[in-house]
Amino acid sequence: MPKKKSHKEGLRDLSAIFKEHRLKITRQRLEIFKVLASMEDHPSAEDVYAAVKTKIPTISFDTVYRSLALFERHGVLGRVQSLDDRTRYDPNTSPHYHLVCKTCKTIRDFSWPDLDELTAPDDIKEWGAIEKKYLEFRGICRECLAREKGP
Amino acid sequence: MPKKKSHKEGLRDLSAIFKEHRLKITRQRLEIFKVLASMEDHPSAEDVYAAVKTKIPTISFDTVYRSLALFERHGVLGRVQSLDDRTRYDPNTSPHYHLVCKTCKTIRDFSWPDLDELTAPDDIKEWGAIEKKYLEFRGICRECLAREKGP
DNA sequence: GTAAGTGCAAATGATTTGCACAGCG
DNA sequence: CGCTGTGCAAATCATTTGCACTTAC
Numbered sequence: 001m002p003k004k005k006s007h008k009e010g011l012r013d014l015s016a017i018f019k020e021h022r023l024k025i026t027r028q029r030l031e032i033f034k035v036l037a038s039m040e041d042h043p044s045a046e047d048v049y050a051a052v053k054t055k056i057p058t059i060s061f062d063t064v065y066r067s068l069a070l071f072e073r074h075g076v077l078g079r080v081q082s083l084d085d086r087t088r089y090d091p092n093t094s095p096h097y098h099l100v101c102k103t104c105k106t107i108r109d110f111s112w113p114d115l116d117e118l119t120a121p122d123d124i125k126e127w128g129a130i131e132k133k134y135l136e137f138r139g140i141c142r143e144c145l146a147r148e149k150g151p
Numbered sequence: 152m153p154k155k156k157s158h159k160e161g162l163r164d165l166s167a168i169f170k171e172h173r174l175k176i177t178r179q180r181l182e183i184f185k186v187l188a189s190m191e192d193h194p195s196a197e198d199v200y201a202a203v204k205t206k207i208p209t210i211s212f213d214t215v216y217r218s219l220a221l222f223e224r225h226g227v228l229g230r231v232q233s234l235d236d237r238t239r240y241d242p243n244t245s246p247h248y249h250l251v252c253k254t255c256k257t258i259r260d261f262s263w264p265d266l267d268e269l270t271a272p273d274d275i276k277e278w279g280a281i282e283k284k285y286l287e288f289r290g291i292c293r294e295c296l297a298r299e300k301g302p
Numbered sequence: 303g304t305a306a307g308t309g310c311a312a313a314t315g316a317t318t319t320g321c322a323c324a325g326c327g
Numbered sequence: 328c329g330c331t332g333t334g335c336a337a338a339t340c341a342t343t344t345g346c347a348c349t350t351a352c
Contacts, residue, residue, distance in 0.1 A: 026332065062318070121263050133289075134289065135286040137283070
């Protein structure tokens with residue numbers, strides 16, 4: 001059985017993570033985080049809402065938004081800007097890059113050690129203090145390419 | 152030989168560019184494009200609107216939006232997603248990367264030949280067809296750093 | 303002349319916020 | 328118990344759209 005990504009481990013110690021960041025533990029927050037971590041792709045707030053609603057039917061959309069914003073503020077989640085203008089959330093907090101399909105809007109992670117090691121140009125240093133590097137490739141994924149060729 | 156279009160050059164032959172793409176030449180479009188090309192930073196639709204309004208006081212916001220979208224569709228302009236959720240436009244169509252200040256939200260261009268030449272990991276090829284590479288560094292620019300230290 | 307561009311105002315759609323009640327610590 | 332989190336509905340804010348008039352070609 002192929003093992004899931006490492007952020008699944010975080011799932012086990014979910015309340016530990018919450019405590020560490022001094023976040024109140026609520027059923028909604030736990031479910032939202034669980035759903036996020038279990039989704040392979042990078043879900044939008046709407047996707048998360050839909051998934052959590054099956055567990056907590058009374059949950060509201062804005063609790064989802066508030067929780068996601070909270071998680072992001074505490075560095076428990078990342079945020080990805082997608083092509084369709086909905087924000088996507090990323091439970092994978094280790095450094096990685098993205099492959100974005102402009103047809104189906106899916107976002108896949110990939111790693112690129114050569115880029116990790118590449119030293120940035122000198123003139124960047126005088127710009128200011130760099131904190132994070134974002135890279136994405138945009139194109140069309142295999143599935144969408146196939147779909148375009150044969151109807 | 153295919154001519155390289157720096158945006159300054161484009162500015163000179165503005166109506167030529169429009170004709171080439173079979174876009175009707177209107178006063179609004181000309182002004183919008185001129186304003187874009189003259190702005191050092193990457194302006195938002197609002198910035199463009201404000202600047203063009205000094206030249207054509209009767210121009211409407213949606214003409215600006217429509218023109219920017221048109222230009223983008225024809226590859227005359229690029230689009231940058233900014234940290235404050237307003238779209239920024241980029242008259243520089245040659246390949247380059249961005250430095251984004253998370254405090255003042257400015258976006259500066261830079262080039263990185265080593266990255267241009269770096270070959271992407273093999274497993275990306277099986278994902279699909281890559282069309283474009285986006286990279287940005289986020290951090291705090293020199294000016295904002297100084298402002299934070301001593302007010 | 304005619305199809306496309308413009309200005310206006312009203313619509314959209316993702317995200318946010320004020321408020322009263324509910325639940326965590 | 329106090330204070331934060333939640334749910335609801337209404338508010339925001341950038342961007343888009345329908346329509347009647349104007350303009351480029």
